[in-house]
Amino acid sequence: MGLPEQRQDAAFEGTIVVRMVLSVNHLEAVSTGDSDSGQCASAHLNGLNGRHTGTKNTVGPSMPEKLNGNSGSLFEFCDDVEDAQGIGDQQMGAKTLRGEFFASPEVYAQETQQIFRKNWICVGRASDLSAAGDFLVHEMNGESFIVVRDTHGRVSCFYNVCRHRGTRMQVEACGHFKTRIQCPYHAWTYDFQGSLKNAPNMNEVEGFNVKDYPLQTVHSVVWQGFVFINLDRDCPPFESFLASILTRFDDWRLSDLVSAHHVTYEVQANWKIVFQNYSECYHCSLVHPQLNPVTSVKTSSNDFTEGPFLGGPMVLSDAYDTVSVDGQLCGDWLPGLCDEDRNRVYFYTFFPTLFISPHPDYVLTHRIERSSCNSTRIVCDWLFPQEVVDQTGFDPTKAVEFWDVTNRQDWRVCELTQHGVQSEAYEPGPYSNLESMLVAFDRHYLKAMAEEECDT
Ligand code: FES
Numbered sequence: 175m176g177l178p179e180q181r182q183d184a185a186f187e188g189t190i191v192v193r194m195v196l197s198v199n200h201l202e203a204v205s206t207g208d209s210d211s212g213q214c215a216s217a218h219l220n221g222l223n224g225r226h227t228g229t230k231n232t233v234g235p236s237m238p239e240k241l242n243g244n245s246g247s248l249f250e251f252c253d254d255v256e257d258a259q260g261i262g263d264q265q266m267g268a269k270t271l272r273g274e275f276f277a278s279p280e281v282y283a284q285e286t287q288q289i290f291r292k293n294w295i296c297v298g299r300a301s302d303l304s305a306a307g308d309f310l311v312h313e314m315n316g317e318s319f320i321v322v323r324d325t326h327g328r329v330s331c332f333y334n335v336c337r338h339r340g341t342r343m344q345v346e347a348c349g350h351f352k353t354r355i356q357c358p359y360h361a362w363t364y365d366f367q368g369s370l371k372n373a374p375n376m377n378e379v380e381g382f383n384v385k386d387y388p389l390q391t392v393h394s395v396v397w398q399g400f401v402f403i404n405l406d407r408d409c410p411p412f413e414s415f416l417a418s419i420l421t422r423f424d425d426w427r428l429s430d431l432v433s434a435h436h437v438t439y440e441v442q443a444n445w446k447i448v449f450q451n452y453s454e455c456y457h458c459s460l461v462h463p464q465l466n467p468v469t470s471v472k473t474s475s476n477d478f479t480e481g482p483f484l485g486g487p488m489v490l491s492d493a494y495d496t497v498s499v500d501g502q503l504c505g506d507w508l509p510g511l512c513d514e515d516r517n518r519v520y521f522y523t524f525f526p527t528l529f530i531s532p533h534p535d536y537v538l539t540h541r542i543e544r545s546s547c548n549s550t551r552i553v554c555d556w557l558f559p560q561e562v563v564d565q566t567g568f569d570p571t572k573a574v575e576f577w578d579v580t581n582r583q584d585w586r587v588c589e590l591t592q593h594g595v596q597s598e599a600y601e602p603g604p605y606s607n608l609e610s611m612l613v614a615f616d617r618h619y620l621k622a623m624a625e626e627e628c629d630t
């Protein structure tokens with residue numbers, strides 16, 4: 175038995191949950207684990223449509239057996255890592271990943287083991303779980319997880335698997351458990367810490383003890399208002415993962431921001447194509463006629479250039495106070511920003527599931543979910559201070575519309591790229607010197623894929 179390790183850091187909320195069995199002093203006579211479910215908290219605010227889906231192009235049905243003229247193993251990651259390390263700091267000579275990395279089911283399965291089971295995965299905003307019993311269900315790696323806020327205000331994550339006969343207990347994407355988590359099959363009932371509280375008739379079974387059957391716990395932590403989970407029972411502490419960027423967003427007070435609107439996109443492209451597209455503005459002048467004059471690629475720089483966090487700022491052009499349809503702020507500047515940050519937009523990627531884009535008056539986030547080799551769900555949120563959202567007349571539409579247009583422009587070229595990298599004609603092409611973050615992404619990705627398999 176153990177107690178959860180309480181985080182005291184101001185940037186943290188809740189706990190890093192360790193696998194544990196809580197003592198149970200009494201059993202409840204009546205199961206009350208029913209739930210209300212339905213629309214997630216941040217949807218359909220301010221009269222905007224809550225859900226959009228991107229164009230669904232049909233991607234070719236099968237991979238050619240030999241890709242790019244390369245008949246070697248799909249898992250030549252060690253060679254790829256070596257190549258990537260050979261690139262070193264120099265940009266010239268770096269090339270895009272081979273085609274199988276974007277379309278092979280074997281690579282997809284390897285990513286599950288090497289990346290999505292080992293890294294901290296963002297599953298949503300804690301502000302969407304504001305009350306005890308509020309939950310979201312996160313699907314990943316063929317598994318399902320319940321993330322719930324407990325009566326002590328902590329956020330915990332459990333496998334969505336009943337300890338009786340394994341039934342999936344909750345199928346709605348989000349909602350509210352009134353008092354308990356109850357399995358719909360035989361009414362085994364768990365509290366929000368995962369302890370089994372009631373198992374009808376099981377007291378007649380010799381040796382049965384509810385203490386032996388808590389829900390299976392997953393590591394979870396809340397940082398800057400984002401809920402992260404990690405399926406690796408031996409994962410390093412979250413702080414060590416985030417060490418280089420732990421306080422980077424304090425000035426934007428991310429923990430205090432809430433989603434004023436969100437949009438979910440289904441993009442028919444591999445998740446890495448989406449990451450790479452976000453990580454360069456080489457394409458901006460052609461793909462984004464609206465965005466290009468707002469933040470010129472000539473002003474971009476990067477302050478994180480290696481590892482799991484990449485990116486940096488772009489400077490707003492003189493005529494624009496922020497990125498919005500009319501270039502004007504939606505409210506006021508975010509409190510606490512220096513003059514320099516009032517004139518910048520930052521673009522950061524968090525490997526492998528999150529983009530954070532702080533603006534002078536809001537923070538745009540993209541949360542990435544792999545759906546298949548060649549499809550990705552992207553949940554976009556526009557975050558503002560609660561007090562701004564509560565103001566009479568507050569309307570984020572001009573920020574939402576600007577980025578919705580820009581997003582769709584991006585998804586279109588991502589889907590076109592997905593088509594191309596699946597072609598037997600595709601072979602790795604040379605990166606430009608405006609794509610250094612893609613080289614860094616590839617290097618980190620390949621290292622993660624090869625970890626414990628190569629002597630690197
Ligand atoms: S499978 Fe859940 S109570 Fe029986």
Ligand SMILES: [Fe+2]
Binds near residue numbers: 452457458461462584
């Ligand atoms: Fe773009």
